[in-house]
Amino acid sequence: MSLIPVTILTGFLGSGKTTLLKRILTEAHGQKIAIIENEFGEENIDNEILVNDTQENIIQMNNGCICCSIREDLRETLQLLAAKKRKGLLAFDRVVIETTGLADPGPVAQTFFMDEEIAEQYLLDSILTLVDAKHAQTQLDDRQEARRQIGFADQIFISKTDLVAEDEVQALMHRLRHMNPRAPQKAVHFGEVAIADVFDLRGFNLNAKLDIDPDFLKADEPHDHDHHDHEHGEHCDHPSHAAEQGSHHHHDDDVKSFVFRSDKPFSPAKLEDFLGAVVNIYGPRMLRYKGVLNMEGTERKVIFQGVHQLMGSDLGPAWAEGEKKTSKMVFIGIDLPKDIFVQGLEQCLV
Numbered sequence: 317m318s319l320i321p322v323t324i325l326t327g328f329l330g331s332g333k334t335t336l337l338k339r340i341l342t343e344a345h346g347q348k349i350a351i352i353e354n355e356f357g358e359e360n361i362d363n364e365i366l367v368n369d370t371q372e373n374i375i376q377m378n379n380g381c382i383c384c385s386i387r388e389d390l391r392e393t394l395q396l397l398a399a400k401k402r403k404g405l406l407a408f409d410r411v412v413i414e415t416t417g418l419a420d421p422g423p424v425a426q427t428f429f430m431d432e433e434i435a436e437q438y439l440l441d442s443i444l445t446l447v448d449a450k451h452a453q454t455q456l457d458d459r460q461e462a463r464r465q466i467g468f469a470d471q472i473f474i475s476k477t478d479l480v481a482e483d484e485v486q487a488l489m490h491r492l493r494h495m496n497p498r499a500p501q502k503a504v505h506f507g508e509v510a511i512a513d514v515f516d517l518r519g520f521n522l523n524a525k526l527d528i529d530p531d532f533l534k535a536d537e538p539h540d541h542d543h544h545d546h547e548h549g550e551h552c553d554h555p556s557h558a559a560e561q562g563s564h565h566h567h568d569d570d571v572k573s574f575v576f577r578s579d580k581p582f583s584p585a586k587l588e589d590f591l592g593a594v595v596n597i598y599g600p601r602m603l604r605y606k607g608v609l610n611m612e613g614t615e616r617k618v619i620f621q622g623v624h625q626l627m628g629s630d631l632g633p634a635w636a637e638g639e640k641k642t643s644k645m646v647f648i649g650i651d652l653p654k655d656i657f658v659q660g661l662e663q664c665l666v
């Protein structure tokens with residue numbers, strides 16, 4: 317049986333991974349894609365953003381990060397998918413794994429080499445890395461995960477070039493080329509790419525990856541499956557465990573997330589004022605925020621999201637018959653004062 321190609325889609329928080337994926341899914345290409353989604357924070361907001369009426373299979377893995385705490389779950393999910401395909405229970409041609417914005421793609425890629433059963437069934441086609449032209453320079457300065465994502469890329473897509481001047485794009489491309497001379501770079505506008513630029517790149521080159529990470533094929537301790545459970549308790553406190561209390565990701569202890577939920581509708585004007593004010597103050601520390609909102613004056617869901625000071629919203633699908641109109645918002649940032657956010661948001665409810 318031929319091997320199932322796998323694409324790892326990575327890129328820092330808010331870099332445009334879901335936008336690109338959505339675009340790929342809506343493009344008529346006649347391929348069936350199984351998607352493994354790993355989000356930071358336990359809310360499935362990306363599911364609301366991704367098209368739901370396609371034939372694609374979307375599997376959410378939100379109780380941890382696939383590059384560490386739930387790597388074993390990733391392995392099991394891949395096994396299960398392959399078994400279902402073999403038995404004719406599920407039809408798909410390829411798998412796309414969308415990592416969280418804070419994931420190190422290295423350990424995810426490792427799964428396809430270290431694990432014999434997985435290696436017998438899957439072929440890692442390539443690692444695609446999205447880079448946010450507006451925020452990448454700071455992200456690369458500040459965050460090790462962002463640098464690793466560039467290092468591991470087989471193909472780099474630069475999003476949001478519409479938000480910056482051409483010379484800034486050029487400077488970014490120059491920097492990325494220094495970090496990873498092998499990966500071709502391409503600007504993408506809201507995920508607009510040709511399927512040929514995304515699939516069957518056969519970009520994954522083990523030797524090149526060993527240059528970046530000489531220990532690539534060693535079962536390094538924190539990522540070792542067997543040690544998982546207690547490693548976890550000692551070193552990390554992932555969103556799944558403590559999203560409500562302000563959790564953090566073990567890659568970077570200062571990155572925390574919290575969730576706000578309410579069944580009452582938001583007043584659009586109040587919410588806009590409040591968010592405008594908080595991004596002014598905390599924007600530089602607000603790495604990523606998104607939500608599905610129940611907004612006064614519309615029967616449709618409002619999908620709201622942002623990165624640092626830049627935020628936007630869209631009308632999503634209508635609330636389904638009988639569906640509880642609960643607003644959910646996730647904030648991921650550095651030392652964000654959860655109480656101020658929660659109290660402020662409560663004040664914006666009708």
Ligand SMILES: Nc1nc2c(ncn2[C@@H]2O[C@H](COP(=O)(O)OP(=O)(O)OP(=O)(O)O)[C@@H](O)[C@H]2O)c(=O)[nH]1
Pocket residue numbers: 327328329330331332333334335336416417446475476477478479504505506507604621622628
């Ligand atoms: N201006 C502009 N905005 C973009 C572009 N691509 C994506 N965006 C916006 O950037 C925001 C983040 O995009 P997503 O696709 O959700 O990013 P992501 O990488 O999936 O985010 P996380 O998984 O939450 O880290 C959304 O508001 C998108 O509409 C682009 O080319 N230009």
